[in-house]
Amino acid sequence: xxxxxxxxxxxxxxxxxxxxxxxxxxxxxxxxxxxxxxxxxxxxxxxxxxxxxxxxxxxxxxxxxxxxxxxxxxxxxxxxxxxxxxxxxxxxxxxxxxxxxxxxxxxxxxxxxxxxxxxxxxxxxxxxxxxxxxxxxxxxxxxxxxxxxxxxxxxxxxxxxxxxxxxxxxxxxxxxxxxxxxxxxxxxxxxxxxxxxxxxxxxxxxxxxxx
Amino acid sequence: xxxxxxxxxxxxxxxxxxxxxxxxxxxxxxxxxxxxxxxxxxxxxxxxxxxxxxxxxxxxxxxxxxxxxxxxxxxxxxxxxxxxxxxxxxxxxxxxxxxxxxxxx
Numbered sequence: 001x002x003x004x005x006x007x008x009x010x011x012x013x014x015x016x017x018x019x020x021x022x023x024x025x026x027x028x029x030x031x032x033x034x035x036x037x038x039x040x041x042x043x044x045x046x047x048x049x050x051x052x053x054x055x056x057x058x059x060x061x062x063x064x065x066x067x068x069x070x071x072x073x074x075x076x077x078x079x080x081x082x083x084x085x086x087x088x089x090x091x092x093x094x095x096x097x098x099x100x101x102x103x104x105x106x107x108x109x110x111x112x113x114x115x116x117x118x119x120x121x122x123x124x125x126x127x128x129x130x131x132x133x134x135x136x137x138x139x140x141x142x143x144x145x146x147x148x149x150x151x152x153x154x155x156x157x158x159x160x161x162x163x164x165x166x167x168x169x170x171x172x173x174x175x176x177x178x179x180x181x182x183x184x185x186x187x188x189x190x191x192x193x194x195x196x197x198x199x200x201x202x203x204x205x206x207x208x209x210x211x
Numbered sequence: 212x213x214x215x216x217x218x219x220x221x222x223x224x225x226x227x228x229x230x231x232x233x234x235x236x237x238x239x240x241x242x243x244x245x246x247x248x249x250x251x252x253x254x255x256x257x258x259x260x261x262x263x264x265x266x267x268x269x270x271x272x273x274x275x276x277x278x279x280x281x282x283x284x285x286x287x288x289x290x291x292x293x294x295x296x297x298x299x300x301x302x303x304x305x306x307x308x309x310x311x312x313x314x315x316x
Contacts, residue, residue, distance in 0.1 A: 077243060
């Protein structure tokens, strides 16, 4: 049994579906964990870690909201919104990559993962643009409390995005050869990429939107 | 490889994913309207309502990402419940920190 066939096995209660074929056997799909369970431990841990960072930020913000608002006004809400839309769109294409891979449509999966990566690069470009704009305006990591949180949170997220590019590389590697393709690894990589999106959704709301 | 019919994925999952993306994008754009409602075109103004709505909307988006993009909807019930619990935990921590900060200072 090939790796991809084994990965698809839990999708049906009966026989595993052949690549590119509709699932045979019972119509009601079995519930399976998307990707490797270890990745979910990491996802939930990351969500909690970022919640702690953001909780501390909100607590201190409430203490000196006027100063935080003044600094927050230096951010571009449009750039933040574009960043968010880019990552949400990248998540949509990543989901389509998983769907295509599951259906055995390798070329479609590859196209979708490449688009996902390009959208990630666009996000990265927007983020660097904003950092440069702020630095030119004289705002840095030590300028004040707001910017310390801003650069810390966006910097840590940036690192997660870079790791996300590694997962995209793994995904492309997996998709290129049928013999080494594993649907479980494809989905594990996708779960990580969605986590990068999920964390940004929280960061965007708390750095750009809250008042 | 690459010759499989596109219809094999099915149009329903694609349409559902697109609808979720549209909803999440609409909420994101809604944030701009939310901020304008309190700031107008002037200086940023403090608003507990905007802060609370922004946090709750972010949690709604997080739950959609969990369920639809990360496919928790089709995962075992334990993972569904765990991610729901996580969303609640994040919400309680964020709102709790914000209101605790306001109360203490």
